[in-house]
């Protein structure tokens with residue numbers, strides 16, 4: 333138990349994980365929905381995935397922590413490297429990947445049978461790990477998800493009693509409690525008011541000091557504010573989704589190479 | 603800044619949509635009183651049986667009178683609503699009366715013979731001439747608890763395990779198993795009894811005993827428990843499963859820490875409905891057990907009485923105190939079923 337606790341703290345200190353997707357293709361049943369996606373996520377970077385609805389951003393995100401394979405009919409080609417190790421190699425336990433690559437879902441999904449505090453600690457319980465000081469962990473995670481002040485007096489209330497936006501921030505706190513190396517966030521701010529959105533964005537910037545973040549967003553300003561690099565996904569009429577342009581966020585927004593990127597970031601379609 | 607004071611809700615007067623004018627109220631009263639009076643009159647004059655009078659005389663008259671009332675108060679648009687209301691209310695009342703009279707006769711006859719000692723005494727020394735002050739169905743109540751309890755202990759873990767297989771795994775045999783469980787829910791109870799008879803009694807493995815009855819009941823409970831538990835587990839949102847797995851939970855821990863707690867009250871309801879399905883079963887018990895006037899606490903050997911077989915044996919015996927004892931036992935059985943359903947309701951209401 334102590335060994336595990338100290339593992340947790342050391343992993344808080346030395347976390348230099350990078351992620352790379354190479355030639356990823358995705359099928360659902362016979363339908364090809366993502367084609368040849370190759371992206372690199374250097375350690376401590378924040379990457380924004382943008383693109384119109386239905387172009388495969390969430391799908392791509394799920395391939396990065398092996399949640400994709402849980403969908404019936406899912407298929408995959410290509411390789412994902414986490415610190416140069418293929419996460420789909422035979423013998424790799426998907427559970428160990430998901431512990432290192434955390435995820436915040438598009439829809440808030442707190443555990444309704446648990447309290448607010450229980451939700452924050454749920455990741456530890458579910459993976460059968462312990463921490464030295466639960467209260468401190470709960471406070472710091474809730475703080476970083478900018479919800480501590482709203483819930484500090486009712487940590488033992490059921491999670492279902494929170495508003496939708498509060499639930500989403502609770503889910504962010506829940507992922508942070510596991511101290512993942514990589515954090516995948518699927519439109520984490522889509523249910524949030526401007527104030528909470530700003531605080532979540534600050535949190536993302538802070539998190540990038542010790543983890544690698546990939547965030548899906550429909551908000552161009554948000555992509556520009558939080559990310560170092562941006563990938564623009566697009567699925568044209570009847571074609572699978574693919575990456576049109578990938579690069580430094582400032583370049584992609586100020587001087588896009590592709591006219592479709594320019595149209596999209598300037599709100600002319602999608 | 604001025605603070606707003608919250609006002610107490612006044613008695614009445616804050617539901618303006620419920621206010622009715624005097625003339626409308628009078629029309630409503632007349633529209634319900636007149637058909638009832640006419641039906642009553644015709645029924646007295648022609649001596650038609652009650653249910654027929656209700657269906658053929660009251661229902662048409664009530665429909666016409668509600669059309670007139672609706673047209674007078676709400677215009678043409680009210681007529682369709684009025685017909686629907688009358689038919690639905692009539693059907694509900696009719697069914698309630700039918701079910702109510704079953705309940706009434708059991709309670710009415712049962713109360714005549716039941717007494718505290720009837721609930722705990724057994725049937726030893728009871729003959730056709732014994733007064734109702736002696737003897738009871740306590741041994742049969744105990745027998746029912748033993749037989750049904752044993753069946754539950756076996757059927758619940760098995761049934762829930764199968765439901766988990768159907769919902770939580772990608773097993774290859776899910777659809778045949780699901781189909782089989784559904785088909786089994788139509789299994790006639792006498793067939794289940796005969797199956798146990800053929801396997802264990804005709805082959806000489808066992809004499810009639812409580813556990814054989816339990817085995818037959820297990821076959822009857824399983825489909826109910828499997829199907830209900832499957833529905834309950836399916837209701838747990840897929841989002842919760844994903845959330846648990848994305849937090850690095852092995853499937854087993856995700857099930858016990860997230861999915862099972864979310865489905866707990868529903869699973870208990872499934873179990874109680876499985877119980878309710880079999881507590882009153884008679885046919886398989888008649889095939890697999892033999893009644894015993896004495897108390898038998900061992901479901902694994904010897905003759906054992908249960909409430910259904912106790913009722914059956916006294917009903918077929920054909921003497922007055924025997925009939926009375928059967929009604930009293932029926933009342934006990936009905937009370938047990940009522941308690942099971944009350945428990946189900948309480949559990950599904952608490953959230």
Ligand SMILES: Nc1ncnc2c1ncn2[C@@H]1O[C@H](COP(=O)(O)OP(=O)(O)OP(=O)(O)O)[C@@H](O)[C@H]1O
Pocket residue numbers: 360365383384385386387388389390391392403438
């Ligand atoms: N479980 C599934 N089964 C079959 N097809 C799916 C499934 N999930 C997604 N798809 C399809 O894959 C494509 C990409 O979906 P995805 O959810 O990744 O889009 P997205 O870019 O995240 O969109 P949004 O911005 O609206 O969230 C869509 O055409 C969708 O219909």
Ligand SMILES: [Mg+2]
Pocket residue numbers: 389390391438518
């Ligand atoms: Mg999406």
